[in-house]
Amino acid sequence: VTTTGLAGLPTPCLLLDRDRMQSNIDRMTQRAHALDVRLRPHVKTCKSIEIARLMTAPDRAAITVSTLREAEYFAAAGFTDILYAVSIAPQSVARVLALNAGGANVQVLLDAPETAREVAAGAAALGQTLHAWIEIDVDGHRAGLAPDDPLLIDVARVLHAAPEVRLAGVLTHAGGAYDCRSAIALERHAEQERRRCVRASRNLAAAGIPCPEVSVGSTPTALSASSLDGVTELRAGVYVFFDLVQAGLGVCGIEDIALSVLTTVISHNRAQRRLIVDAGALALSKDRGTAEQSRDCGYGLLMGPDGGQPIPGLRVAAVNQEHGIIELPPQSDFADFPIGSHLRVLPNHACMTAAAYDDYHVIDGRGDVLARWSRCNGW
Numbered sequence: 001v002t003t004t005g006l007a008g009l010p011t012p013c014l015l016l017d018r019d020r021m022q023s024n025i026d027r028m029t030q031r032a033h034a035l036d037v038r039l040r041p042h043v044k045t046c047k048s049i050e051i052a053r054l055m056t057a058p059d060r061a062a063i064t065v066s067t068l069r070e071a072e073y074f075a076a077a078g079f080t081d082i083l084y085a086v087s088i089a090p091q092s093v094a095r096v097l098a099l100n101a102g103g104a105n106v107q108v109l110l111d112a113p114e115t116a117r118e119v120a121a122g123a124a125a126l127g128q129t130l131h132a133w134i135e136i137d138v139d140g141h142r143a144g145l146a147p148d149d150p151l152l153i154d155v156a157r158v159l160h161a162a163p164e165v166r167l168a169g170v171l172t173h174a175g176g177a178y179d180c181r182s183a184i185a186l187e188r189h190a191e192q193e194r195r196r197c198v199r200a201s202r203n204l205a206a207a208g209i210p211c212p213e214v215s216v217g218s219t220p221t222a223l224s225a226s227s228l229d230g231v232t233e234l235r236a237g238v239y240v241f242f243d244l245v246q247a248g249l250g251v252c253g254i255e256d257i258a259l260s261v262l263t264t265v266i267s268h269n270r271a272q273r274r275l276i277v278d279a280g281a282l283a284l285s286k287d288r289g290t291a292e293q294s295r296d297c298g299y300g301l302l303m304g305p306d307g308g309q310p311i312p313g314l315r316v317a318a319v320n321q322e323h324g325i326i327e328l329p330p331q332s333d334f335a336d337f338p339i340g341s342h343l344r345v346l347p348n349h350a351c352m353t354a355a356a357y358d359d360y361h362v363i364d365g366r367g368d369v370l371a372r373w374s375r376c377n378g379w
């Protein structure tokens with residue numbers, strides 16, 4: 001049921017601009033098509049059935065998840081090809097197998113021989129086929145094995161020797177791309193991601209271990225790669241909403257950001273020329289991903305309740321648990337932001353901000369609320 005305007009909504013709450021989101025989805029879908037790879041969207045950003053369906057339209061094909069809770073949630077909604085792209089904790093293998101016994105094909109990720117043995121033993125105990133991916137480190141950002149690390153072959157041999165396990169392929173996430181400061185640096189990083197992950201798969205093939213799939217991706221590298229030669233699939237997630245970090249990287253404009261937090265002005269601190277709003281650390285997150293970028297957006301930039309462009313000079317400068325603190329620029333007056341009036345905060349990092357909410361208020365370009373879509377938080 002459509003509700004006119006935002007006036008009656010409780011704050012803080014999460015607003016999702018449907019049209020902006022759809023054009024972000026279309027952009028990445030076309031990008032994967034142009035690069036000739038399958039798109040396996042990461043649904044950790046949206047954690048929503050309705051949005052994941054739009055991201056995988058028309059066939060509800062492959063998705064990536066970051067928690068087993070997501071795997072269960074999306075499997076229950078009919079998604080089957082689900083890659084759980086965080087190294088599996090040994091005690092969680094049984095939970096994956098239980099889900100797969102119900103008809104899903106949840107695939108696991110690992111980078112250690114110990115984990116490979118646990119996965120093999122768990123699948124063997126139930127006589128169930130389980131697809132496993134090996135994580136590759138292409139930039140020292142996080143987990144994974146370097147393409148030339150001899151341990152890569154050792155891990156692959158454990159998986160290859162297990163009758164119930166299928167080695168699906170190698171996977172990497174070039175998180176180091178977030179430190180790039182120019183378009184050319186991003187393009188180079190995307191090429192490094194591609195080259196090193198393909199190299200890992202070739203090293204396995206040379207050792208006699210078939211490695212059918214090569215999965216790469218992050219939003220900035222997906223939008224900056226000039227070629228994905230040798231890659232079979234592309235993963236990205238935050239593109240669905242975009243955020244200020246992505247705008248700072250230059251892979252989207254601020255006008256592409258589909259997610260914002262509706263907040264209310266709750267106090268005027270006239271002595272310090274500050275506005276206080278009811279969106280603080282819990283409502284926005286404490287992610288400071290723009291701190292090292294050329295434009296530091298504090299804890300978020302502000303728009304009027306109708307959206308549009310950010311209000312010049314305004315940002316959430318500090319947060320307490322439930323308070324957001326905004327310094328009033330010299331050209332503004334308290335009368336411009338009466339107590340009880342609404343503002344919208346653009347998030348630094350959409351995944352982290354959205355994580356505080358149980359649902360989205362989906363709005364159209366006029367700010368009318370079209371629907372409420374729920375999210376699955378937790379583990």
Ligand SMILES: Cc1ncc(COP(=O)(O)O)c(C=O)c1O
Pocket residue numbers: 042064085086172173217218219220235236237238239
């Ligand atoms: C394994 C993996 N794949 C894909 C992604 C998606 O990247 P992005 O958030 O840049 O869209 C992430 C994000 O953290 C990830 O951890």
